[in-house]
Amino acid sequence: MVTVHDLRAYVGAGASVTDQTLQQDLDAARALIAATVGPYDVPEVILDEVTLGVGFELWSRRAAPSGMTQFASVDGTPARMYRDPLTAYYAILGKYVPSGV
Numbered sequence: 511m512v513t514v515h516d517l518r519a520y521v522g523a524g525a526s527v528t529d530q531t532l533q534q535d536l537d538a539a540r541a542l543i544a545a546t547v548g549p550y551d552v553p554e555v556i557l558d559e560v561t562l563g564v565g566f567e568l569w570s571r572r573a574a575p576s577g578m579t580q581f582a583s584v585d586g587t588p589a590r591m592y593r594d595p596l597t598a599y600y601a602i603l604g605k606y607v608p609s610g611v
Contacts, residue, residue, distance in 0.1 A: 511558070512536065512558050512561045512562055512565070514529050514533050514536060516558075516562065517532050517535065517536050517562060517565045517566075517569070518532055520565070520566060521565070521566050521569045531569075531572075532569065535565045535568040535569045536561070538568055539561050539564035539565040539567075539568055539595070540561060542596055543557065543560055543596070543603075546596060546600075546603060546607065547603060547606075547607055548607070550607045550608070551606065552603065552606040552607065553606070556602065556603075556606065559602075560596075560602060560603060563598065563599055564595050564596060564599060567598075568595050571595075
């Protein structure tokens, strides 16, 4: 199970970022993932990786509240962040969770 310490290391958060802030992102990530996975079994190693990724997406939004960010781009081109923090992880979870309506 992912801890606040794990998320701090993953996102590279400095000492100025409180554990409470990271815990909020971690709790939100877990809630979003649980709602997506539902009753299906997903290996813990996969859940941990997705939790870190979604936690990072949520944490990154604090630095880019308008949804635009720039990741050390040489040309300075801004990139839009996903509106749904799970977007990059649906394909991974889809191997374990059936999709459809």
